[in-house]
Amino acid sequence: MGTSPFSMQPMNPNPAIDTFIRYLTDKITLSTEETAQIAQVCIPKKIRKRQLLLQQGDVWKYNAFVCQGFLRTYSIDNKGNEHILNFAPENYWTGDRESLTTGKPSRFNIEAIEDTDVVLITKDNFDQLCRTIPHLNDLVNAILHRSFVVSQDRIHAGISLSAEEKYQKFLDQYPQIANRIPQHMIASYIGITPETLTRIRRNNTGR
DSSP states (O other), X not given: OOBOOOOOOOOOOOHHHHHHHHHHXXXXXXXXXXXXXXXXXXXXXXXXXXXXXXXXXXXXXXXXEEEESOEEEEEEOTTSOEEEEEEEOTTOEESOHHHHHHOOOOSOEEEESSOEEEEEEEHHHHHHHXXXXXXXXXHHHHHHHHHHXXXXXXXXXXXXXXXXXXXXXXXXXXXXXXXXXXXXXXXXXXXXXXXXXXXXXXXXXXX
């Protein structure tokens, strides 16, 4: 478990906002005025390793972009077992969309695997940006569509692939982050036990 969540108070601008703006301008065309409008509502935050960005039971109120570092979203069942929903390295969005849109307490924790810099934008400000900046709205819709496809593919893999195939699929899809994640977290994410993953890795090494 991580430490308690920090208070979310705006900070002075820092390089995280520049990183976020570069991410956006690499994908969409923004005017100077639109760029300034976005930067004005960004809240940069530093999260220490093992610190929580979101704690289960709290209401999530932000759209979050990872500028540097690594986050994971997970839940804990009644037996104390962790179940990882997703990982968010640099240039990924994260958060609990269900809690954000319904206002209900979150079922998940979001924790930093590494020291992490994020940019937060409140729901009201983000919705206003999407209404006034069409290119940003189009980008958000494309991201949501891609996230749905990824989730659908993961569900299919979970019910149709063997443990070995699940692990290989993870390595194929996320080669750039696999070596940044502890093995027990990879096991949790793909839905197998750490012991099974150890056996698979041992067998692969022995080939």
